[in-house]
Amino acid sequence: MKFFQNLLIFLFCTVAIFSSKAQTDTIQPQKWYTYLGMERLMSISEHDDKFILDLVSNDTLLTNSEAAADTIHIIKKLDENHFIIQKSSRSNYGLLKRTKFAGDEMISVGTYAEGETLESVEKKYNEGMLPSWKSLEERYFYSKYKIEKLKNAPGLDQITRKDLLTSLQWRKPLGEKLKMYLEDSNGERTYRVHRFVKDFRNRKFIELGYNPYLDIPYNFEKQFEGDEEVQRLLTEEISFD
Known part of the structure; x- marks a missing residue:
């Protein structure tokens, strides 16, 4: 009787160990x-x-x-x-x-x-x-x-005017950090400013429900031809003067 009791205890412990290991192994x-x-x-x-x-x-x-x-x-x-x-x-x-x-x-x-x-x-x-x-x-x-x-998600060829204008409002959230970056880099890597602005806008597109990375052609200037506000924001130089 004692033998079987010990056997049951052994089996229980073995199952518990392997069960615990299996649970650990499945944690991704x-x-x-x-x-x-x-x-x-x-x-x-x-x-x-x-x-x-x-x-x-x-x-x-x-x-x-x-x-x-x-x-x-x-x-x-x-x-x-x-x-x-x-x-x-x-x-x-x-x-x-x-x-x-x-x-x-x-x-x-x-x-x-x-x-x-x-x-x-x-x-x-x-x-x-x-x-x-x-x-x-x-x-x-x-x-x-x-x-x-x-x-x-829809591509940027389907963007609304309101959402495009929202994506173009980057100066307030990024302006001070961009100026600090230019000061720290002594103005030697200004090309990265355009990358920072583009990354911000792509995140904003995603927040608004679009996928800016779909391989779909789009042209904001043509899509909103004649819209003076959109055209100005699309074409103005990045400057902090």
Whole structure:
């Protein structure tokens, strides 16, 4: 009788161990997606010790190759959103900021500082030595659910006048950061300002329910020909004078 009792205890423990392991194995890291260009996607998955970037199929959202496009190792987690990181191919360290929005439906990811040592990067974080314009370089990633919705969203050839005007109102949210960027870079990389504005407008298009990355031809100047306000906002130079 005692033998069977011991056997039952052993079997119960074995089942519990494997059940626990199975549950652990089924826990998947969180994953988000971003567009690299026209209908080209990249994913980022967050693990306990790293972030993994992969190129993925636009149709299936599955990884295109066995090898990860890039692996970012988490050396130290400073708070809920800030991580000291190191890439496999580099010896220096970086400060990565990852922010979640709308119940994890969207995240932003960007590098705010670099240094030769972990301590030097952590010092910049502790002393608040992080340029606010760095948020201009952040890339936005979206949940699988959001990306699937974007596949069926209208393209920019269907945009309304109201939504186009909304997307063109970038000066107030970006103006100060753009000026700080130009000061820090001594005006040597002004071409990036256009990229920052374009990225902002694409995020705004997505917020408004459009997919700016669909391979569909459009021409705002022709679509709104004769509309003086739209034409002015579309063609005016980016200037802060």
